[in-house]
Amino acid sequence: MNIGVPKEIKNNENRVGITPAGVFELVKNRHTVYIQATAGEGSGFFDADYEAVGAVILPTIEEVYAQSEMIVKVKEPIEEEYPLIREEQVVFTYFHFASSEALTRAMLKSGATCIAYETVEDTDGSLPLLTPMSEVAGRMAIQQGAKYLEKPIKGRGVLLGGVPGVPPGKVLVLGAGTVGMQAAKMAAGLGAHVTILDINMKRLRYVNDIMPSHVVTEFSSEYNIRKHIRTHDLIIGGVLIPGAKAPSLITRDMLTEMRPGTVIVDVAVDQGGCIETTRPTTHEDPTYIIDDVVHYCVANMPGAVPYTSTVALTNVTLSYVLALANNGWEKACRNNPALAKGVNIVNGELTYDGIAEAFGWETAV
Numbered sequence: 001m002n003i004g005v006p007k008e009i010k011n012n013e014n015r016v017g018i019t020p021a022g023v024f025e026l027v028k029n030r031h032t033v034y035i036q037a038t039a040g041e042g043s044g045f046f047d048a049d050y051e052a053v054g055a056v057i058l059p060t061i062e063e064v065y066a067q068s069e070m071i072v073k074v075k076e077p078i079e080e081e082y083p084l085i086r087e088e089q090v091v092f093t094y095f096h097f098a099s100s101e102a103l104t105r106a107m108l109k110s111g112a113t114c115i116a117y118e119t120v121e122d123t124d125g126s127l128p129l130l131t132p133m134s135e136v137a138g139r140m141a142i143q144q145g146a147k148y149l150e151k152p153i154k155g156r157g158v159l160l161g162g163v164p165g166v167p168p169g170k171v172l173v174l175g176a177g178t179v180g181m182q183a184a185k186m187a188a189g190l191g192a193h194v195t196i197l198d199i200n201m202k203r204l205r206y207v208n209d210i211m212p213s214h215v216v217t218e219f220s221s222e223y224n225i226r227k228h229i230r231t232h233d234l235i236i237g238g239v240l241i242p243g244a245k246a247p248s249l250i251t252r253d254m255l256t257e258m259r260p261g262t263v264i265v266d267v268a269v270d271q272g273g274c275i276e277t278t279r280p281t282t283h284e285d286p287t288y289i290i291d292d293v294v295h296y297c298v299a300n301m302p303g304a305v306p307y308t309s310t311v312a313l314t315n316v317t318l319s320y321v322l323a324l325a326n327n328g329w330e331k332a333c334r335n336n337p338a339l340a341k342g343v344n345i346v347n348g349e350l351t352y353d354g355i356a357e358a359f360g361w362e363t364a365v
Contacts, residue, residue: 001325002032004068006061007039010075012283014042014306017072017093019314020049022321027054031325036064043310065089070329072321074313075300076103087111088347090329092321094118094133097344098245098358099272104350111348113329117317118270119242119352120342127242128338129320131178132312134267136302138182138238141265142171144301145234146190148263148287148294155294156261158233161191168192172232174220174249174274176203179238179267187234188215195228225249229258237266239274244354246271252290260292269297272358 003026005017016039018026023033033055037047047057058064065071065084073093077085079102085091088111095116097104107114117129127134142160149155149169162168171187173180176198187194188211196211197220198204204217218224229235229250239246246268255277268274269281277290280299287296302309320339323332333340344352350361 001328002034002067002069003321003325004034004064004071005036005039006064006071006073006081007036008042008074008303009061009080010078010300010303013075013300013303015074015303015310015313016040016043016045016306017074018318018321019043019310020045020053020055022314022318023050023055024053025318025322026325029322029326032056034058034064034067036061040310043306045310070321070324072317074310075303076100077107079106082106082110085110085112088113090115090324092117092317092324094130094270095344096270097352097355099270101359104345104355104359107345108348108350112345113343113347114345115324115329115339115342116344116352117342119344119354120320120338121242122338127240129313129316129342130240132316133302133309134178134240135182136305136309136312137267138179138236139186140301140304141179141183141236141238141267142186142190142234144286144296144298145171145236145263145265148265148296149233149261151261153287153294154261154289154292155263156233156259158261160187160234168214169234170195170232171234171236172228173197173236173238174225175238175240175268176200176207176217177238177240179240180236181207183236183238183267184211184215188212192234195232197224197228220249222249226254226257229254229262233259233262235262235264237264237268237274237278239268240271242354244271245358246274248274248276250275250277252276255291255293258291258293261294262292263294263296265296267301269299273297
């Protein structure tokens with residue numbers, strides 16, 4: 001199979017769809033891999049590294065799309081890429097369709113088959129291709145939140161870990177999934193007081209068992225959210241409903257109950273955000289302020305640490321890329337139910353119910 005890896009062109013996206021190690025495995029399996037020139041440089045992988053393992057370097061993104069039966073990316077295609085995607089081509093990447101009707105309609109129009117990393121789901125309900133980026137984003141949420149709590153950036157002026165004689169900062173984590181757990185781990189490591197809210201009692205029991213005593217759990221309800229936002233310095237939004245829009249757990253009116261300089265980091269922004277006032281931002285312009293509350297809503301947080309993120313992503317995607325390339329997408333999905341759940345669009349037809357529900361479509365279109 002001819003496999004194409006274009007350079008990511010989303011704002012400040014420095015990751016690349018596959019590492020040279022991944023290309024090595026694909027070439028060993030007799031596939032041709034086209035890498036757009038300089039696609040890996042942001043992650044520390046150079047054209048010579050790819051050529052050394054058998055990749056073919058193409059100078060333009062147009063050539064990569066034109067030559068490839070399957071495209072392997074990191075982020076969803078953006079408007080400039082829509083015309084490059086064609087009928088019967090397979091595109092394997094993070095799509096997050098539920099947060100963008102324009103993207104969904106463009107991919108339907110293209111006639112391509114779209115397989116989304118974020119909806120590949122194992123039998124135990126885990127999301128193997130989303131997990132590593134959620135781990136990165138969860139840990140980064142605390143790094144960024146700690147920075148934006150500084151007074152020069154309009155935060156409360158709180159050091160999360162405190163110092164002797166001064167109590168530590170307080171972190172509220174919405175959701176005890178991968179993002180929430182990693183955020184709690186980082187915040188606890190800094191010495192902050194952490195509260196995790198979730199509606200899954202089994203998950204809260206697990207958190208309670210493995211986390212230190214300064215990480216406490218409570219059942220998530222509007223009452224408890226309103227109670228805690230009044231006293232916490234940093235709020236992490238880590239709620240996920242696979243393939244669907246995230247629910248708004250903090251509404252606009254709740255901002256007035258927070259103290260000036262409170263920081264919100266909404267990691268759920270890719271799925272529409274779990275804060276009503278969330279709107280996607282970029283690494284160039286990452287924050288905005290509403291009612292004296294600092295919002296950090298960068299939609300590709302792991303793109304800021306591209307080496308770590310690219311290696312972590314290839315670690316989990318490579319086996320699926322190999323299956324798709326070796327067998328074709330239809331046979332690969334028949335053989336692997338987890339991969340089959342990643343199929344969102346087939347030859348211009350929507351096949352994923354959560355996306356239709358997000359846009360109020362009664363049936364797949």
